Amino acid sequence: MCGIIGYLGPKKISSILIEGLKKLEYRGYDSAGLAVVNKGKLEIRRVKGKISNLEEIIRMSPIDGNYGIGHTRWATHGRPSEENAHPHRDCSETIVVVHNGIIENYLDLKKELLEKGHIFRTETDTEVIAHLIEENFEKNLEIAVQKAVKKLGGVFAFAVISSKDPEKIVTAKKGPPAIIGLGSDEYFVSSDLAPILGHTKDVIFLDDEEIAVIDKNGVQFMNFQGKTLSKKIDTITWDPIMVEKGGFKHFMLKEIFEQPRALRETLMGRISLDTGKIYLDEINLSPDFLRKISRINIIACGTSYHAGLVGKYFLENLTHIPVEVDYSSEYRYRDFILEKNQLNIIISQSGETADTLAALRIIKKNKGKTLSICNMKGSTATREADGVIYTHAGPEIGVASTKTFTTQLMALMLFSLYLAQVKNRFKKNEILTYFQELQRIPHKIESILYQSSKIENLAQKYFHYTDFLYLGRWVNFPIALEGALKLKEISYIHAEGYPAGEMKHGPIALIEEKMPTVAIAPKDRVYEKMLSNISEVKTRNGIVLAVAWEEDKEIREKVDEIIYIPSSHPLFTPFLTVIPLQLFAYYIGLKRGADVDQPRNLAKSVTVE
Numbered sequence: 001m002c003g004i005i006g007y008l009g010p011k012k013i014s015s016i017l018i019e020g021l022k023k024l025e026y027r028g029y030d031s032a033g034l035a036v037v038n039k040g041k042l043e044i045r046r047v048k049g050k051i052s053n054l055e056e057i058i059r060m061s062p063i064d065g066n067y068g069i070g071h072t073r074w075a076t077h078g079r080p081s082e083e084n085a086h087p088h089r090d091c092s093e094t095i096v097v098v099h100n101g102i103i104e105n106y107l108d109l110k111k112e113l114l115e116k117g118h119i120f121r122t123e124t125d126t127e128v129i130a131h132l133i134e135e136n137f138e139k140n141l142e143i144a145v146q147k148a149v150k151k152l153g154g155v156f157a158f159a160v161i162s163s164k165d166p167e168k169i170v171t172a173k174k175g176p177p178a179i180i181g182l183g184s185d186e187y188f189v190s191s192d193l194a195p196i197l198g199h200t201k202d203v204i205f206l207d208d209e210e211i212a213v214i215d216k217n218g219v220q221f222m223n224f225q226g227k228t229l230s231k232k233i234d235t236i237t238w239d240p241i242m243v244e245k246g247g248f249k250h251f252m253l254k255e256i257f258e259q260p261r262a263l264r265e266t267l268m269g270r271i272s273l274d275t276g277k278i279y280l281d282e283i284n285l286s287p288d289f290l291r292k293i294s295r296i297n298i299i300a301c302g303t304s305y306h307a308g309l310v311g312k313y314f315l316e317n318l319t320h321i322p323v324e325v326d327y328s329s330e331y332r333y334r335d336f337i338l339e340k341n342q343l344n345i346i347i348s349q350s351g352e353t354a355d356t357l358a359a360l361r362i363i364k365k366n367k368g369k370t371l372s373i374c375n376m377k378g379s380t381a382t383r384e385a386d387g388v389i390y391t392h393a394g395p396e397i398g399v400a401s402t403k404t405f406t407t408q409l410m411a412l413m414l415f416s417l418y419l420a421q422v423k424n425r426f427k428k429n430e431i432l433t434y435f436q437e438l439q440r441i442p443h444k445i446e447s448i449l450y451q452s453s454k455i456e457n458l459a460q461k462y463f464h465y466t467d468f469l470y471l472g473r474w475v476n477f478p479i480a481l482e483g484a485l486k487l488k489e490i491s492y493i494h495a496e497g498y499p500a501g502e503m504k505h506g507p508i509a510l511i512e513e514k515m516p517t518v519a520i521a522p523k524d525r526v527y528e529k530m531l532s533n534i535s536e537v538k539t540r541n542g543i544v545l546a547v548a549w550e551e552d553k554e555i556r557e558k559v560d561e562i563i564y565i566p567s568s569h570p571l572f573t574p575f576l577t578v579i580p581l582q583l584f585a586y587y588i589g590l591k592r593g594a595d596v597d598q599p600r601n602l603a604k605s606v607t608v609e
């Protein structure tokens, strides 16, 4: 939640900070602000609402300088208002802070600081950071930060500037991400790569309990104890164009259409039809351990959790290893059992989701083996897990996950095949059939995307309904959950996903002509069962929109609307069935006038519990 940015260099400060904040806006959009030091004077602009409001304020009251910090907020402590917008100031108004995270002991600290005479102006937890730095400030900002961080509980990535120690940005991290960009005579701080990419590809990921000090001579790193560190420079290969809309009306639509490319890239170099082998270079799990795995636990949130549910079907089918899937937020509080030969798979697009990281850390503390499936290079999950499988989806800016979901499925399928191969579960050359099927998926998705106007027409017909039921079975049960989640978050329509067989145990009571049912019904092992469930809906005057295989004539008579997808190996259908559901949610959201890239109350990366 929240995005922080900082810049020191010769370019126009307000444009750099505003453009950067626009790229971070997916992280939160309740309020925004920036601060620069100009000719020794600290200037601040803050607004309630989106970056466009901030832009407007700056247009009316310009701001200048050669270094500054900015923030876009997803409110946790303190309602969204101008007063609670970052940057936050100390009493002397010479120190300002932007912060991502939560200071859990802020009430105790505030009490202490109030007793020492500090005056607070906001309801936020962040303001204590500014006062704590003020309390510890003598001459040097980084020393004051070093002293302050020792008292801060909870998680934080913050950047601070002060007119009393000018031409310097100090950043501290413990939890949420903080990346330093190294340009030529210019330096950046950011919560993610997007604002930096257009300026430089050389970055340094701060680790926990580290501080970066930027001034015009470069960047120095130290830990919270003050020990100087030498850090590795990473060169990022993502193209800056990836974070632009590229002619699409919304990032979400662009990202839906990017799925064939994202899947090809996630597959690239990882399978060989010549050797019949799978190459997952970074999993860091020995063949000996892989052979012994007796149980797998998958842990994730939201859409990544749905990918995990699909992964359970992939893994159980191909490896015959029992798999459990947990919500990260539940896992951390349950009495989990870690077996000796258990593998724990953490799925997270951002690699920064607080609950998922907490689960990862509990498992590591209990000596469990962990593998992360992640899209963000250098993110916390990738650094803390024993091994990683990257999804090469590229940056996903739309708040609703689309291309990262299908690439997570690809990573899970690759890992399932890999594990099955290590366990000698395939007959000679059998794996090649799977490889061929995998290679066909991007093309099949393209053929579904060609039907987008048909799906848009369906959205036109159904966008005024207020409730939807999504039904699926077996490997498409999680797709019913994902389809419903997409509709809810993008269009604010109430939607429920259900395993179709469970319908008779409750949800069937809801069926009537005002609640359409989306039935996912490829011709797989549960097809006949799905047809029965469809009949049950129809008999009760329900409307049915089906997702079915192209050659399926039988279903045509039984439903009101049909979206055809190409046939495939039954286990691979989730890659295809989810695509029309993403498009359907997008077009319905659009018709209802919703902000599809930045739905209300949401943020892309949930870095607080």
Ligand code: F6R
Pocket: 301, 302, 303, 304, 305, 347, 348, 349, 350, 351, 352, 353, 356, 399, 400, 401, 402, 485, 489, 604, 605, 606
């Ligand atoms: C829904 C969505 C969220 C995320 C969830 C986990 O479209 O995007 O449900 O899937 O917040 O985020 P990551 O995968 O970054 O851990």
